[in-house]
Amino acid sequence: MNILTASNIEKRYSNHLALDDVSIAVPKGSIYGLLGPNGAGKTTLIRIINQITGPDKGEVLFDGHKLAENDIYRIGYLPEERGLYKKMKVGEQALFLAQLKGLSRTEALKRLKYWFEKFEIQGWWDKKIEELSKGMAQKIQFMVTIIHEPQLLIFDEPFSGFDPINAQLIKDEILDLKKRGTTIIFSTHNMSSVEELCDHITLINKSKNILSGQIDQVRMNYGSNVFEIAYRGNIEAIKSNISSHYDIINNDTEGSIPKVQVVASSPSEGNKLLQSLIPHIEVVSFNPVVPSMHDIFIKVVQEYNKAHGLSSN
């Protein structure tokens, strides 16, 4: 079941089309990666989901009904361009933002107490934001984003400004939220964290959705016809036996066990390839090569831009 469905969204600003017929479907309880180059239209889509702005065409469904004003209490948003009132005290500010998200004062106080203890920042309550470091302020920002326990969380570059230890803390927190059933839309340029966290992705480029799907499926689709073989034996034996059918793209003879990467014409040819090799060499391991999201991102975007005669900027 999808907690959020956006269908055929179009949004036009005075001189350009920010979103062109974009559709996404976010399954309940998943972490959904929203990827794309700068200026592709991700932030516009996120703002539409947050009702900061409205679509010109298309429809957004939230939890089965048309997105309504009250839904903001069930959505949490950590914008990329984020900040807090510099001169306001941490505690008062957190209380203010929590109440804006519909919590009562007492409930907000109770939950803030829990989070301040959990993050071990009780001593910050009476400090002003301007007295905190950027990372410390980010921590507060993250806390007030999730304080009202929304069903849908939208994180735009949540790890920026964090040191590795705090980034890990936030990552664990995100996984914990997922475990408790929260759906998360995750927008980032950090592809390794996409691989690590996301279940589904959508890649937006030039205002259009150019790639969508389950992340494993997407990765398989983009390269499962490449196989890596670790072997003992003579490389010439491989070359002479398979080169007529398959391309060898990577020949790594470093290390005790040499490896070779072979491109088959389809993912289903793994068995055939293996059969043709076994008589000539000893196969130590045989694996399909799954491309990284990083490679897929670059490949898909570049191919799309080339096909449509667009520049990559």
Place this chain on the structure above:
Amino acid sequence: MKQIYLILQREFITRVRKKSFIIMTLLSPLFFAALMVLPSYFASLEDTSAKSIAIIDNTGSFTNVIPQTDYLKFSYITDTPVDEVKNKLEESGYYALLTIDTTTENNTPKLTIYSKKQPAIDVLSHIENSLEKEIETRKLKSYNIENLDKILADVKTEVKLRSIKLSKDGEEQESNTLITMGIAYILSFLMYMMVLLMGNQIMQGVIEEKNSRVVEVIISSIKPLNLMMGKILGLASVSLLQIAVWILLTLGLATVGINVLTERTQKANMEQMQASQKLMAEQGIDQSNMPTNISSDEGNNFLSALKSQNFVLIIGGFIFYFLGGFLLYAAMFAAVGSAVENITDTQQLVLPITLPLILSIIVMISGIKSPDGPLAFWFSIIPFTSPVVMLTRLPFGVPTWQLVLSASLLIITFLVITWFASKIYRVGILMYGKKYSWKEMWKWMRYGS
């Protein structure tokens, strides 16, 4: 609604807690009260150093005519030539030399005063007045009218114009144009000042939210229009609080100050009066007809004139026009704040907003003399100037239909302007690095919702 209240509350608390606000709120009344009290204080500080003035009376008929006061002594010199006294003025301790010479013209002597320093105005008028009176009396006496003293006493008149305002049901109330004008001035200046001050504060607040990037966090929880309204209402309450404190403190301080002063001057007046009565008695002047207790009479007038003001209407009108004008202008200031990233970029955008405000102050100053004239009338109806100009007219009394017309126009304009402003605001607060101009803002206004 709850969210608007939260925004309002935050704005109110953070601003009221600021040191600058507390200082402004508490110190300004001191300043205002000083403005009210100091002039009378300085007036009470008369030059009390004794001055002695030499008089050479060449007519010989004005000896001992000018009465001495506590600080003015007169010595009549008969045996020294004028030039010598003139040359030795300072050495002999005289402040000035007065010469009285005969003229042929109209029996009036020629008076000349010589001094090293420009003589003080009250010295001159004292001399002039006493001689004038004496000469007048003498001239009158020269007609040999019987019972002259009695006639003079009988003739003496003082005209006082009492101004009575007739209310609708024919009730009569003592009024005082000066007091009414004073109230009108204070109200419209307060309005003007607060709108400009707070409008700028709102603009700064919006820019601050935009620059600290807190705005996107907030508008994911609350509609931009509500955020804007919350901010504006928050600042409006801050201003109303400030004005209330200002008025109460100023009145309190001024009352205390004036009481202290009047006590002092009353004491001084008493002594002086006793002294002059003694002097006059010595000189055999009939004082049975001297006017007395003028001041307490005037005090009563002041009070009843104050009472004649319809304070319910004035305070109600002030709050209405203050809120109306404040909301109208604040919305425009907020829109400008949203369009820029730096307070220094606001100048060209703010000018068209402040122009009607400045215009209304100009109209107010000339309109206060004829509050029912066409100038004051039209500008008190036009919404952009009505908050200031109507407040100017209000203490003088305004026909109900004009009030209703002006108020409804103000409400309609406020709604329209706020709607446009919120459209600019909504786009502006999320816009970085864009060129800001009225043209660009016009484009923002037309973006879909």
